[in-house]
Amino acid sequence: MKSETGFDTGQYARFPTPGPRPPGELAELERLWCRPKGWQWITAINNNFVGVYYVGAAMLFFVLAGILAVLMRTQLAVPMAGLLPAETYNQIFTVHGTMMMFLFAVPAVEALAVLLLPQMLGARDLPFPRLSAYAFWAYLIGGLAFFCSLFFGLAPNGGWFMYPPLSSTAFSPGINADFWLLGIGFIEISAIAGAIEIIVGVLRNRAPGMTLDKLPVFAWAMLIFAGMIIIAFPSVILATTLMELERVFSWPFFDPLKGGDPLLWQHLFWFFGHPEVYIIFLPAAGAMSTMIPAIARTPLVGHTAVVLAMLATGFISFGVWAHHMFTTGMPTISTSYFSAASMAVSIPAGIQVFAWIATIAAGRMRYTTPGLFVLGALVTFTMGGLTGVMVAMVPFDWQAHDSYFIVAHLHYVLIGGMVFPFFAAIYYWLPMSSSRPLSERLGKWVFWLMFTGMHLTFLPMHLSGLMGMPRRVFTYLPGRGLELPNLVSTIGAVLMAAGVLIWVIDMIRNFRPFGDRDAGNPHDGPGMEWLPTGLYSVRSIPVVTSLYPLWEQKNLARDVEAGRYFLPDAPTGGRETLVTSTLNAEPQYLQRMPMPSAWHVWAAVFTAGFFLLLTVQAYWPSALSGVLAVWCMMKWCWMLDRPRVEDTVDIGAGIRVPTYASGPSSHGWWAMVITLIVAGMILAMAAFSYVFLWSRNSQDWIAPPGLWSLVVVVGGNAAAVALAWLSCRVLALDRPRSPAVATALMILAAAAVGGGWVVDLDSWLSTGLKASATGQGATVFFLLSWHGFFVAIVALMGLYAGLRWAAGHVETRRPSTFELIALFLGYAAGQGAFAALLTRLFPGG
Amino acid sequence: MTGGLILWGVHFLGVYSLASLADVVATADDPLWRAVGLVFSGTCLLAAAILLTMSLKRLRRSSDGRSRFPEQLAALGAGLALVAIAWQTLPTVIGY
8 A cells, every 4th residue: 555644554563562661651641641630620631521521511401401391391281381481481492492402412422522532543632632621611601601591581582593583683672682693603613613623633643554444433423523513613603693793783684674685594594504413413323333333243234335425414414404495485496406405315314224224133232221222213313314305395394394293303303313322322432431331220211211202202293293283382272183292292201301310310320430440341342442541541552453443453452551552651751642644544743732721711711701791782891801812812822832842752663753743744734724614614605695685685786896996905915925925935944034034024914914904994985885784785894894803813813923933932943833824814815805806896886 | 535425515506506596687497597507417417427437447446455445435425426416407307
């Protein structure tokens, strides 16, 4: 096989190394990766802690949202019940849906990834542990604040997809909708941070030899999941921002009286919302494909087909968003395209289901608690998938739309496709993180109560929906045949709640995390997560030669534990992990990992403060909180790009790798590129919004500013790119004045981007266009504001570069910071030029 | 490796954009615009067929076990794209 990086893979034959390891190695690893004490539990960044916190928080939100579901079902048990007033009911179903989708489903699978991936991939930790910890704290604080809004009557009440005009100030004048808009935008930022961590981790932190064909299927699923987040979530961030701008400043994105269109919200929301379903399903499917071979004691049937099916699901899921909009009056041929895609997406899901059935049939299934949950998921998801194909057909959807049939369908898909697999995963993987496994006896009670309760709750809803019961009603009239199905649904909900309660009791009784030992490998799992581990993850990082290393690599656990593979020690004297190449996982360099500090926690606290204070319209405290958040992030960044220690170090068996990397081979570069893809998606969706509103109401659009301003804006941005490139080139020259000249050029580049933005803004202001007057004004000034936000970041980066130079941290041997600033600056310049070209040339004067 | 799936994505966005554009200019199912859609779909089908042929050739050439996996994925993806694009073209053919 051709080498990807020039690394001689023949060197793998040196492992496992013979003989005992020098004394003190293990003690040093234990010292470096030691357990936190006191306040350090809050500032911990090790995935063994953050992962457990994260899963725990997700389950807390699951239980809280479940309690809301029981309240709703109690209200609906009999007709005309008076337990919940209509307004409270509206808040409860909105918070239930929002919490389950945004605070449980996505964070829960991200949490599982943070907990499992490092061990599965053979890494010491994911590449940006502080980012994981920041994402967790931001999520926890934002989520709790969101939930607590219920107790003050301030919870959102417009449903989990917040359609305008219901959510506009005319019909939702309070700050309830703002809680949703700002809260969700904020939580999505946390989800994106987690996704960046997962993508770079899976692609760059795999154990040597773990080529793509040996990548665990769960890691594949998480990679696709994270990629989908990067593409889909920007859309909801844009949508919530536009809605908030409309609510606060009356910019009419969704107001048809002023050239907006409520359908724009639906397009933006569902471009996120439908992939969201697969974003939730894919990691759970990956977990199923990982657990089933272990539980059935045989390799997964059709591994390659399953990976392809997951990839195909990822792609096709972006072509189905408008199937939520079949009743909005879209042209028939357009709905037919979405209908066809919605039917097609069932094929990759079907491939996975058949692969699971074939694996179970080929092996010897054990009906343990995870085994039962896996089977329950299979049955339930298949049933939900079948009704999914039904509602993919436009005429049927017209009948079932907004009825309880849809409530039944979505719960079958989400509970079968995510909740049951997640419970299976908890029972399956918990022995890895706890000194005691959960009780098998109680676990079976949990399964049967949840399984029976789930079907009792949601099967009758198909009927009540077909009988005409609309969703989101707080009561119904007697004598319409709805009493029995609703009563049965309520009994089912109580059974399900009883199952969850027993699980909580089981957790309290048996979950013992953060100990010195774990409960071993009771399922005989074949993945590397079952290797003996400490807080430093694996003792040494093995060479992987199989998809099922623990089944097929003889004595692997013994040799890993004896330190006979890569990185048995800490050659730079700090926390480290190995960075490997993207395709063939060849060792490239040693990544020096950060030690715990409080900056990421403070950054999360102040970011949350910024959004929450903005929600309650405390603008000055909010601004102060925002400034403090930026300060904390800059302090956090200051600790990156540290001075080099040794140029190369021995990572085992005499193999030496560098301790520093920059450019496309570095993990930081990858994170920046992914961040810029997020920004690019927001820009693309904003451009779509601009064109969409033009297509709705073009007669109110005015001519753009003269072409001279376009030339200046594009020229300024082009100059910025050239200056940033020149700055990096000058730094690479390694002359005495290189750092000073490079810094000056970078600051000039930042000034050029800012100059281009000022000219663009001024030229539009001179046309007399008002942001609050028309759809054109709203979208043009949004594009300018959005770019202004980037200009502010670029200015901060210029300041940061200057401070780094003043502190003596700019040097030829450490170009990473400057390269990343140049990358960001180049994107910002491109964005400024693109927005100027779009708004002037389309539709033109 | 994901060429087929990317092509499917491009095709979907293409036919949807053409219908949306047609809706602004004339009607979404205007025969002329549908003809443009058919030409576009035909081009995508041809591209998918070429991708499939190329990936199958590469698959046959590769003897090393390690490099077969990406080629297998590429071939399967291109095959899937071929079927999916044909399926997705049906609304253009039928006209509603």
